[in-house]
Amino acid sequence: MPVINLLDPGSSLDTLESYVSIIVQWIRFAAESLSILIITVGIIVTLYVIVRSYHLSSQKAYNQVRFTFSRYLVMALEFELAADIIGTAISPTWDQLGKLAVIATIRTFLNYFLQLEMKAEKKETEEMAANSTRAGEV
Numbered sequence: 001m002p003v004i005n006l007l008d009p010g011s012s013l014d015t016l017e018s019y020v021s022i023i024v025q026w027i028r029f030a031a032e033s034l035s036i037l038i039i040t041v042g043i044i045v046t047l048y049v050i051v052r053s054y055h056l057s058s059q060k061a062y063n064q065v066r067f068t069f070s071r072y073l074v075m076a077l078e079f080e081l082a083a084d085i086i087g088t089a090i091s092p093t094w095d096q097l098g099k100l101a102v103i104a105t106i107r108t109f110l111n112y113f114l115q116l117e118m119k120a121e122k123k124e125t126e127e128m129a130a131n132s133t134r135a136g137e138v
Contacts, residue, residue: 021090031083035076042072060128063121070118077111 046069053061084103088096 017090024086024090028083028086031079031086035079035083038072038076038079042069042076045069045072060125063125063128067118067121067125070114070121074111074114074118077107077114081107081111 046065049065049068050061053064081104084100084107088100092100
């Protein structure tokens, strides 16, 4: 491994940039791997919720399953977006920036609408629980 001489502005800066680029690629790889891991855990947990909630009413079980899986998808989307941002952090080209803008927009919209659905399903689940409690009191 060559020693970087910070007083020599020529090759040492290129060497330093290549090291930073390698580190950034590893960080991007880690973020993308975490995203895949989060989705995998989400699938496993969601399958568990499906099996566990088999006895519940169909609408309540459906909402619970979707709510569970949506939380994992939202988190995975956050990591994917971070990986894309990190990937363009070192000397981005206009092409990379354009692709990042499109990807970030799509993922942000997906994330936003997933969160809206999660809020609506949570509210619906809470209302169903409150209604079933009131029906039990009567």
